[in-house]
Amino acid sequence: MTGAGPGDEGLADQQRVSVVTGGALGIGGATSRRLAADGDLVVLNDIDEAAAEKTCAEITGAGGQVVPVVGDIVDDAVVDQVLAKVRDLGRIDVLVNNVGDFRPASKTFLHSKPEQWQRLHELNLLHVLKVTHALLPMMVDQGSGTIVNNSTVEAFRGIPGNAAYSAYNAGVSAFTRSLAVEVGRHGVRVNAIAPDLADTPQTSAQAMLRGRDPDLVRHWLPLGRFGRVDDYAAVIAFLASDEARFVTGHTVPVDGGTLAASGWYGRADGKGWTNMPDNP
Numbered sequence: 451m452t453g454a455g456p457g458d459e460g461l462a463d464q465q466r467v468s469v470v471t472g473g474a475l476g477i478g479g480a481t482s483r484r485l486a487a488d489g490d491l492v493v494l495n496d497i498d499e500a501a502a503e504k505t506c507a508e509i510t511g512a513g514g515q516v517v518p519v520v521g522d523i524v525d526d527a528v529v530d531q532v533l534a535k536v537r538d539l540g541r542i543d544v545l546v547n548n549v550g551d552f553r554p555a556s557k558t559f560l561h562s563k564p565e566q567w568q569r570l571h572e573l574n575l576l577h578v579l580k581v582t583h584a585l586l587p588m589m590v591d592q593g594s595g596t597i598v599n600n601s602t603v604e605a606f607r608g609i610p611g612n613a614a615y616s617a618y619n620a621g622v623s624a625f626t627r628s629l630a631v632e633v634g635r636h637g638v639r640v641n642a643i644a645p646d647l648a649d650t651p652q653t654s655a656q657a658m659l660r661g662r663d664p665d666l667v668r669h670w671l672p673l674g675r676f677g678r679v680d681d682y683a684a685v686i687a688f689l690a691s692d693e694a695r696f697v698t699g700h701t702v703p704v705d706g707g708t709l710a711a712s713g714w715y716g717r718a719d720g721k722g723w724t725n726m727p728d729n730p
């Protein structure tokens with residue numbers, strides 16, 4: 451795949467360069483489309499070439515600018531390619547470390563294997579450090595830049611069967627806090643979002659419902675529906691924008707209220723709430 455769209459003409463005055471990892475599908479796809487629609491030139495990394503091609507075509511079709519980098523972001527050579535693209539463009543304004551996946555998990559930690567923890571570590575925490583480490587020097591030299599990491603509500607709430615995933619995402623939120631303190635004096639802000647219940651390829655509404663009545667969803671979340679990818683992209687876009695210029699070091703839950711509810715559900719009969727969902 452090659453660079454696509456008006457990006458070939460170079461950067462316009464004041465135009466931002468944004469990097470989105472896992473930028474083809476799900477929350478990352480919505481983020482790439484949103485940042486490009488807002489006028490950024492997006493460097494879109496994704497492991498899925500066909501999906502990257504499709505999202506790049508959507509962006510350029512809508513008049514946006516995007517440069518693809520296809521490959522596994524855990525791989526140092528791919529991180530180097532992202533850095534090379536950004537160097538060619540001459541600046542980096544926004545880095546969205548979006549890649550993450552719970553699926554290498556085991557049903558229980560007790561029966562899990564170290565190989566599973568290793569892949570969870572690479573997919574959820576290690577690349578966040580690698581990509582940030584590669585691109586941060588350019589932000590520091592510029593004296594500006596903003597990083598938005600993708601954590602999860604399970605960094606703050608227990609999730610059985612996913613102890614390692616949860617630990618690595620708690621690491622993402624801790625990294626976000628500490629790095630924000632370290633680099634604030636260089637004009638660089640670092641924040642994160644903590645999604646829950648997004649309807650994406652990783653956690654589709656169909657898979658979450660498992661044949662159950664979609665009407666039940668309004669009892670499961672205070673806001674009464676699953677998240678749409680644009681709900682998450684909107685918060686990432688805000689944190690990456692100058693509107694959030696005095697916000698750094700935070701992880702913002704984007705969860706329809708599940709973290710606030712912490713185990714409270716609307717009763718099936720509509721009469722109040724229960725924290726014992728088997729007991730209406």
Ligand SMILES: NC(=O)c1ccc[n+]([C@@H]2O[C@H](COP(=O)([O-])OP(=O)(O)OC[C@H]3O[C@@H](n4cnc5c(N)ncnc54)[C@H](O)[C@@H]3O)[C@@H](O)[C@H]2O)c1
Binds near residue numbers: 651
């Ligand atoms: N879906 C949810 O409800 C939910 C909940 C909590 C946290 N999150 C977090 O949000 C982020 C995005 O989740 P999603 O549901 O949109 O994911 P998704 O799996 O639907 O999409 C991920 C995108 O990243 C790409 N990708 C996967 N592995 C990659 C790799 N190694 N290198 C480069 N690209 C890669 C995929 O091809 C895809 O385009 C993840 O960090 C996830 O942990 C999601």
